[in-house]
Amino acid sequence: MTEMTVDWQRVDEVIARWAPKGRAGLLPCLEEVQEITGWLSPEVSRRVAAGLKVPLADVFGVITFYSLLYERPVGRVIVRVCDDVSCFVNGSREVVQACRTYLGIEPGETTPDGMFTLETHPCLGRCERAPFLMVNDEEYGPVRGEDVPRILDAWKERVRSE
Numbered sequence: 001m002t003e004m005t006v007d008w009q010r011v012d013e014v015i016a017r018w019a020p021k022g023r024a025g026l027l028p029c030l031e032e033v034q035e036i037t038g039w040l041s042p043e044v045s046r047r048v049a050a051g052l053k054v055p056l057a058d059v060f061g062v063i064t065f066y067s068l069l070y071e072r073p074v075g076r077v078i079v080r081v082c083d084d085v086s087c088f089v090n091g092s093r094e095v096v097q098a099c100r101t102y103l104g105i106e107p108g109e110t111t112p113d114g115m116f117t118l119e120t121h122p123c124l125g126r127c128e129r130a131p132f133l134m135v136n137d138e139e140y141g142p143v144r145g146e147d148v149p150r151i152l153d154a155w156k157e158r159v160r161s162e
């Protein structure tokens with residue numbers, strides 16, 4: 001999502017709601033704002049800093065620290081493959097490979113049409129479902145490489161019909 005399409009009114013409503021919490025409201029505020037804007041641009045960060053009356057450096061610090069906050073545009077669908085120990089020993093490499101093949105991109109990249117971003121992550125806290133995959137907020141696991149095209153085909157359909 002670009003700056004041009006940001007719904008500033010909704011963003012400002014979220015900021016106003018968290019403003020009384022100050023620094024303590026920073027993380028939840030950024031998460032909620034990101035749900036509206038798709039990613040946290042410098043302009044969005046400045047607005048949050050001003051609204052919550054915290055230094056801009058604190059905002060950038062939180063964005064950098066939390067891997068689920070984005071300071072660059074990402075696809076509408078974020079594919080997160082866990083590649084930590086439990087998932088690795090249960091075959092996450094095959095899942096990553098299947099995602100790379102299906103999407104034609106490397107982890108950390110976004111497809112040219114802006115639909116998918118592929119990421120690998122440390123433990124996502126679902127080791128009992130290893131190898132574990134998240135697509136936006138939906139969870140899949142255990143997943144095999146051969147499951148990946150079916151899962152991502154369904155997401156393609158879903159995005160196109162929105």
Ligand code: FES
Pocket residue numbers: 082083084085086087088122123124125126127128130132
């Ligand atoms: S190691 Fe993959 S979810 Fe914990």
